[in-house]
Amino acid sequence: MRETKSPYSSKVRSYLVSNHLIVDVADHKGLHLIPELLRTLNHWTHKLILYIAQVALALMVVLVILTVVLRYVFNTGIGWAEEVPRLLVTLFAFLACAIGVRDHMHISVNILYNSCKEGSWVRKALVIFTDVCILLCGLFLLVYGWQYTKRLMSLPGTLPMTGWPTFIQYIPAPLAGFVMTFDSLLFLTGILDREELLYSEKEVDYTKIVKQQHENVSEGRS
Amino acid sequence: APEAAAVKPVVLKLSEVHAEGYPTSLADHEFARLVEEKTQGRVKIEVYTGGTLYGQETASIEALQIGDLAFARVSASPVASYVPALNAIQMPYLYNNGAHMWAVLNGEVGQKMLSDIEASKSGLIGLCYYDAGSRSFYLTKPVNRVADMKGLKIRMQNNQMMVRMVELLGATGVTGIGPNDVYSAITQGVIDGAENNWPTYQNMGDYEAAKYYILDQHTRVPEILLGSVEALKKVSKEDLAIIKQVAKETQEFEISEWAKKEASSEQIVRAAGTTVISLSPEAFAEFQSKMAPLYQEFGSAYTDTINKIKEIGKQFK
């Protein structure tokens, strides 16, 4: 069956391809298809959590401003105006944690790393060790976060203002745990390229720049 | 017995959000001391005050449910999401005085609620009630009758029923101001006052900003010492019985510590030249009468309990 391709659908297609959101079956045959599928799944996951995080942030601002307006203009308040933003910030924080893992945003102390030569085995080992640590953290959040959520599910109890069940506060933990586990597994297996970032431009490495300058200066002197 | 001492004691944790030295904290320590003594060292309780373990009472309740914590001293109000009947004892202008409340709590109504907590499958055990005094308004203007409340802006906790209460009195309830910022909000004229018990009124220094304490005693929400079903599986049946018994024994101790605390706060506040206004019986009745719509709205599910409480109140005029 042949499709009639409109310019619109080809635009969508090229967007999906350029963002790695579609699997090109023709290009990846046999066993190569599995990593490609995983990569695409990873990109979709992150697209989704980025949108959720952005909507959560925007909603928080709007809700808080709305509370102030209601209080000073209409002399009323909404009872859940504290509870819902709190749930949103929890969701946001955990999603941000996962996003931070994907793009290596979390701060680390690089003294040892920078003192080793580029491409040396120590550097490689440090990177792998870090990924293993993140994998463990992800698994911890996934397994114990889910256990905790499930146990609370079986117990009664509601949030005082919204009346929502208490377990929903804990869902962000296994959610972030899942994404972190997924990401670090793909990094460790080399399916995802560490250099390819989703959310940000490559971080400017100031230490490197400064080091370079220093070298240039000393070369100039000699 | 020498064998008993050789057995490793069961160590249990108790979480308390109030600071060291607060009446409930003193009672927690007393509870821990008595349990260790009566179980002959088989059960040891570590008390963590000042919210160092769990910063919020709701958090400690969830920890009790899971069994990560053995005891927590919390206000009755968050427990109401597990045993809704507890809402009944928190209604405004319900009690005529403190003795009335204790007759209710230590009587059939209160003890039934305590046992309901354990029966609710929430994983919680209600051990005993502690006193938290009564909350009253403190304002920058004197109030003797309901009419004086008209147009006042009063900081309230984020609680629909309490906001409704001040609305029915003709005032406006302002939520969203943290307890640390009440003082400045009053001095800057953003609000005309707030409401709390004697110790908090004194402790936060709010009496320097709002010079009238209107002793309307609108609510008396007791504290509850909760246990965890899960965590207390670690102790024997006999020891659990001892724990339950000891908890009840610490109630009197806490009530007397609370009275001391309240008296010293009252003395400081009065010495600072604060005007304390006690409502006349007629005025109190007028405040009470304004609450009819609120009882309709929030209390209709517990009419029986409320009627029982009011019935008991006839002895405490």
Added chain:
Amino acid sequence: MDATLLSTIVLLGGFFVLMFVKVPVTFALLISTLCSAFISGTNFTVMVRMMIDGVNNFTLLAIPFFILMGEIMSAGKVSDKIIDLANLVVGRFKGGLAYVNCVDSMFFGGISGSAVADVSSLGSVVVPLMVKQGYSPEFSVGLTVVTSCQGVLIPPSHNMVIYALAAGGGISIARMFIGGAIPGIFLGLSLLLYCFLFRNHYRFPEGMRIGKGDSVRWLKFSNTMDKKWRYTKKAETFLIISTPLFTLEMGKCIQILLNAILPMMTIVIIMGGVATGVFTATESAAIACLYTFILTYFIFRTARLRDFGHILKNTLKTLAIVLTLIATAKAFSYMMTDLRIPDLITRTLVSITDNKYVLLLIINVLLLVLGCFMDMAPLIMIMTPILLPIVTNEVIGMNPIHFGIMLIFNLAVGLCTPPVGSALFVGCAVGKTSIEKTSKAMLGMFVVMLACLMIITYIPAFSLFLPSILGI
């Protein structure tokens, strides 16, 4: 070995080792906590609870809002307007740009709570100008880095919110904010005085006097500009904006004033709201977001709608770091409480000496050393639960607000010092100077900072006077 001791060693030792081998601070905290919990037999689900507990907090919302506000401002290129105003105020004196550098951070401090943002946005304009006028590049970068620390002290500052959270909620953010104002401005004025006293030592060039002749001189200066000069583009924008200054047109002066005052109104919104209790810190931060959004998108129109995605991404990036740290640090400090480590440290410190002044000195040295190696937010989260009980007990009897200001000042110094100082790194990258040479040029400024730190540590009035007279 007994389990408590072993899990204490694992908790603290494990954390430092993991951090040293490049594991991100957040995860180093979490893994050492989990290992320690495993040894002491604490249930892992408690740690999930604690992590959620750490971020499930209404006050915490102020942090994303303040960061979002700062991002909107920098997308709106507010830094140029701030420098113009600083130039109008102190630019005319001998060594004018050095003073501008001190003053701009004072103004910018009211908008941003971040020293790094200050260095990268103000520094990238001021440093090239200073170099061109004849200041040494190292001195220019150093001064920019050191002055940027005012940003974390002068309100609003999300680090103060982090401190209030780490301290367990008994601290009014309004008091912290207002308490930081005098120490922040004091630091700025001290650096200004330092520049003034050493104006001949450093052979500062003449300033740009506002007068008819000066405008000509300024134009001449700009014409002779070296074409190879790296910063031409930014300097040109600066010249275009600031030329009116030198022609002394009253109208233009007022315009500069307005242009800078509108962004600086955020501090009025935030401080006015928080100090009077009209808004909570969280609410004022949300309103400041709305205000800056209207300012950059409708009044200045310096940011385009498609920049907004970028703003959100940048905000997300900073928050990914800060919020996650708050979550894991909470689990870490739970484990510390569980092992009674703060008690242990208190007892050890008090057993060394019971002299209040010596104890405070020890704490300062400890913080300064730690600050050289670690960033601000994690240190606030980790050190507050340990140190606050020590300083508030009867031996020292410090006010928690005063301690918070002292803590943040200490850690701000750490931002400017090698080996790990994010403000210093960004500054050196912006000014293309080496860390060693810049640090050497900063020695005098470090002395000024440490002197200020000592004054703020030992004279509580600096931090507590303003909160007390404003009655909050």
